[in-house]
Amino acid sequence: MLIVKKFGGTSVADKERIFNVANRCIEDYKKGHDVVVVLSAMGKQTDVLLDMANDINPNAPKRELDMLLTTGEQTSVALMAMAMHSLGVPSISLNAFQVAMHTTSVAGNAKLIKIDKERIRHELEQRKIVIVTGFQGISKYDDYTTLGRGGSDTTAVALAATLHADACEIYTDVDGVYTADPRIVEGAKKLDQITYDEMLELASFGAGVLHNRSVEMAKKYGVQLVVRSSLNTTEGTIVKEEVKMEKMLISGVASDKNVARIAVVGLEDQPGVAFKLFRHLANHNVNVDMILQSIGRDNTKDISFTVTEDMADVAVETVERHRSGSLKCQDVKVNKNVSKVSIVGAGMQTNPGVAAQMFEALYDANVNIQQISTSEIRVTVLIDEEDTNKAMNAVHKEFDF
Numbered sequence: 001m002l003i004v005k006k007f008g009g010t011s012v013a014d015k016e017r018i019f020n021v022a023n024r025c026i027e028d029y030k031k032g033h034d035v036v037v038v039l040s041a042m043g044k045q046t047d048v049l050l051d052m053a054n055d056i057n058p059n060a061p062k063r064e065l066d067m068l069l070t071t072g073e074q075t076s077v078a079l080m081a082m083a084m085h086s087l088g089v090p091s092i093s094l095n096a097f098q099v100a101m102h103t104t105s106v107a108g109n110a111k112l113i114k115i116d117k118e119r120i121r122h123e124l125e126q127r128k129i130v131i132v133t134g135f136q137g138i139s140k141y142d143d144y145t146t147l148g149r150g151g152s153d154t155t156a157v158a159l160a161a162t163l164h165a166d167a168c169e170i171y172t173d174v175d176g177v178y179t180a181d182p183r184i185v186e187g188a189k190k191l192d193q194i195t196y197d198e199m200l201e202l203a204s205f206g207a208g209v210l211h212n213r214s215v216e217m218a219k220k221y222g223v224q225l226v227v228r229s230s231l232n233t234t235e236g237t238i239v240k241e242e243v244k245m246e247k248m249l250i251s252g253v254a255s256d257k258n259v260a261r262i263a264v265v266g267l268e269d270q271p272g273v274a275f276k277l278f279r280h281l282a283n284h285n286v287n288v289d290m291i292l293q294s295i296g297r298d299n300t301k302d303i304s305f306t307v308t309e310d311m312a313d314v315a316v317e318t319v320e321r322h323r324s325g326s327l328k329c330q331d332v333k334v335n336k337n338v339s340k341v342s343i344v345g346a347g348m349q350t351n352p353g354v355a356a357q358m359f360e361a362l363y364d365a366n367v368n369i370q371q372i373s374t375s376e377i378r379v380t381v382l383i384d385e386e387d388t389n390k391a392m393n394a395v396h397k398e399f400d401f
Contacts (some may be wrong), residue, residue: 002124002165003028006038006134006156010173011230012076013043021171021230022083025129029089034124036163038134038156039080041072046149062107063143066136070096070144073133073152080131091129094119096136096144101155103137103145106285110137110145111213112154115162132159150211157214161221168223170210171230176237177202177209179401180253184389189401191251193238198251198344201378205342206256215239249354250345250399255388257339260312261370263304264319266330269297276326277303277319284318286311290340290373290382300330304371306382309336338370339388342380343395355379361398367391 005025012018021037029035040046049068053060077093084091099119103110123130134152137145147154153170160168174182175190177199182188194202196219203212209227218225218239228236267273274293281288286307294302307315312334319332348354355372358379362369367390371382383391 001032001167002034002036002163003167003169004036004038004156004160004163004165005169005171006152007040007171007230008152008173009040009043009045009076011171012039012080017230018076018079018083019087022080022087022089024171024230026084026087026089029129035129036120036124036159036165037077037080037129037131038152038159039073039076039131040134040152041069042076042079045072045075066107066144066146069146070133070136073135077131077133084129084131089129090127091131092123093131093133094123095133096138097142099132101137101158103139103147105139105141105143105145107143108146109148109285110139112137112147112158112217115158117162120159120163147213148211150208150214153211153214154217157217157221157223157225160223161217165223168218168225170214170225170227172209172227173229173231174209175229175232175234176227177207177239177252179251180392180396181207181255184255184392185253185396186393187401188396191237192235193240194251195346196239196241197377198346199239201342201344201375202252202254205340205344205378205380206254207252210239249347249351250343250401251347252344253392253396253399254342254344255339255392256342257385257388258309259306259336259338259340259382260309260315261304261306261335261338261382262312262315262319263302263331263333263335264327264329265302265333266300267303268328269299269301273301273327274303276322280318280322280327281315284314286315286318288315290371290380292371306338306340306371312336337385338382339385340380340382341388341391341395342378343399344378346377348379349376357398358395361394362391365390365394367394 081093134155180188200215225239290306373380
């Protein structure tokens with residue numbers, strides 16, 4: 001049996017936790033299983049490195065940031081291999097070059113293309129535990145790349161798919177997937193199982209348990225995931241295609257404060273304007289969400305959309321650059337003091353009135369809605385950031401999980 005295990009930064013934050021992870025992996029190894037371990041950087045090391053970079057150069061090239069940030073994972077995998085050797089178990093640490101993990105060339109947000117499996121297979125045949133750096137890859141130019149925050153989850157799922165692993169286990173500092181963040185919402189409950197689609201929506205709209213691209217990849221390649229705690233041995237949450245139990249109306253409530261709202265005011269009200277706007281943004285790798293277009297008036301219209309907060313300045317600069325050319329508009333406004341709150345559940349496909357129920361809960365909590373976005377199994381609202389926790393608790397209570 002081949003098992004891929006991924007451990008986040010808090011799971012390997014210090015010596016004691018490194019040995020805890022080492023022992024948990026060795027348990028499966030001693031049962032005769034092949035074990036591949038994927039690690040994130042220790043604790044808050046990524047944030048420490050980003051602070052160092054910002055102190056040296058607030059506008060550092062993204063290529064150099066990737067060169068810097070990949071040292072975090074290389075530190076954790078090397079220390080883990082040392083810990084396992086001290087416990088008498090053969091192991092080896094491998095980085096993105098040594099595996100190798102081929103990605104696109106977008107620094108800071110690269111996507112995996114393929115993973116060579118020969119080196120890992122060779123080491124497993126030597127009965128070693130293979131410890132692999134998460135979060136990183138190599139471009140066609142032989143540059144290090146990173147996969148974005150939470151990218152180690154995607155590394156683990158990609159390895160599980162490539163190696164045809166029998167199990168893919170994602171270990172975090174929580175016991176599994178909850179109906180809401182238990183640190184924000186009192187009474188949040190752990191789910192025994194959840195579908196890929198529901199987990200993807202939750203991950204995409206703020207639930208920090210899994211990287212959304214890892215869930216997307218797991219669904220595509222049929223990799224069943226288990227999310228559990230690295231700090232205890234309780235059963236976690238299974239993420240899979242279908243759940244056998246009757247679908248809950250709502251599976252979870254998520255929030256995302258890493259949001260900025262961009263309003264492009266006074267665009268010409270004619271065909272092709274929206275295409276030009278979003279084509280320019282796409283050319284600068286700006287991912288857009290929650291698009292709202294006003295009804296045309298006086299031969300103009302307004303278009304509002306959300307982006308991640310770190311891409312807000314890029315989005316504004318992109319629009320400003322084209323204001324005198326292909327995008328004639330009166331103004332560009334940005335608001336970074338907003339957040340998204342979402343409800344997700346496959347049950348809402350067959351139950352009318354779910355959105356109204358959510359909106360009523362927000363009304364009762366005196367929370368104003370700025371924009372609304374929906375899918376078949378999700379309703380998302382944009383609100384003031386200061387109302388996030390109040391909104392989360394009100395909505396969670398309304399649906400009586």
